[in-house]
Amino acid sequence: MVVTAERTPLYDEHVRLGAQITNFGGWLMPLQYTSIREEHRAVREAVGLFDLSHMGEIRLKDDAAAQRLLTRDLTPLRTGRVQYALLCNDDGGINDDVLVYAVAEGGYLLVVNAGNQDSDFDWIRSHTPDGAVFNVGREWALVGVQGPGAVALVQRVTSSALGAVKYYAFIEGRVADVACLISRTGYTGEDGFELFCGNDDAGRLWRALLEEGQADGIRPAGLGARDTLRLEAGMRL
Template sequence: MTTPDATKESEVTEDQPVDSPAADILSPLHDEHVALGAALTSFAGWQMPLRYSSDIAEHQAVRTAAGLFDLSHMGELEVAGADAGRALDRALVGNLSALAPGRARYTMICAEDGGVLDDLVVYRLTDDRYLVVANASNVATVRDALAERLHGDALLADGSLTTALIAVQGPRAQEIVTGLTPDAEAVAALKYYAAVEATVAGIPALVARTGYTGEDGFELFVAADAAPALWRSLLEAGTPLGLVPAGLSARDSLRLEAGMPLYGNELDRTTTPHDAGLGRVVKLDKVDDEGNPLPFVGREALTDVTPTRRLVGLQGLGRRAARHGYPVTTPAGEVVGEVTSGAPSPTLGHPVAMAYVSPDQADEGTELLVDVRGRGEQVRVVPLPFYRRPR
């Protein structure tokens, strides 16, 4: 038996042994993961938990109760100064100066040709302080691009190695987090994509109502040295409510069901936001102080875009799952696209995938095949997301 075909977020192959490659950065929560018996994996230069017990059990816990995630590999870049918002408007595709303090936006940083360098969540902490959260694999790229693009009074600082990020995700997340903070009212009142400074389990944290699972939940940014104490407090408070620690494997299957893109799969340097159906993040109506269209990196390439492919959801009609990189064909065998992510959906009980296909094959209900290791498996184009939480 071999494992030739792991999906990329948490690949376990002979090239990436479970025992740590020496070069990997250890999370501030590394000792907690070891104590919990986690299987560790090398991901984007970090050694992170792949799973603690069972991928499916961790996935289901997030859907039905809560999961506790270590996301300390994510990059935290702070941009501070009187011109921070305006500078980010020029560096990113979004309109960050229009963001109210305490709110967050999903946005992207693109190259001049419109290709996506990374997808980001940007928090406006105060009038003149922003937090840019980047994917671990792209921190250096984003940092370098921002360093080049930011002008005026906008100082860039990379807090990636001194900041830990812990997520509590699932229907019981609010109960768990508010039970540990004197700022319970402010935390409970947080809207989706909003954040507030709060003390959780005695530890100062930025508490954000954001996530990557399709469930309600929080992401807590804390100083790296305080992370183990916060992790243990959350685990202790959450366990009676069904919270379990959850690894990157569950994170990937949860985000796939929720139809959320993963950089390196759905997004990369060769895709535009429009390809991924995310053209809405490109704010062409941004204006400068004189009311003229604001130049931002990628603006020309991202104006009047007609995508040549579309990101679609595919429901597998058989049992074998499509995986990253597999060809998508018509029933007659003509190649019309490629799978970006795929897995058996733990919640839905059938395989699901996201794929880029040519626009004429992207209509809901279109029947296609995925070449799964030499054999065509039937799939049907379905709307994204595959899973939407009950409200």
């Protein structure tokens, strides 16, 4: 059986920018645009722009199930905060590592790794009541803006007060007139944001950030630089 790799909502943007495309976790993703070294340095010294839309999102509305299935105690997690946790199987082995977002509507948004999205969802669904869990990852795009100039760049294209958003916290707002969940998270060792938006708005958001960031030395960055950045920062894959 031939399995076709999926494309993120930003695939055409990567092709237009001349990216080298690779299959990663079943998704066609940019490995690099110019060189891994140049993209790595841009994130360390200026701003890098990442397509993270291959990551999965799972909406879990049952608090008790979340508390049972994840390794961290979620009771102190306030609305608007994010926590790292492990999703384990029945034998205590690790299915995935996830970020847990406490959302205002109640329950949690889980951000899971790309290749595990469907298997994580199936496993969670088998351990939760009917109607408590939803696989929403293919409805959303995720854009990372990382580097020493990232906060100032995003602040110029939003009216939200980003200084009040602490590390591992998030708010809802508009960025470049696109409705976003604005999360102060990342996996590069730099400050910045991860911006969740609807698929149809992803290209507009991406292009607006690239245009606004030209004076800051922004560069689109691929999976290669993302890997070297997290290695340099001592972050495990």
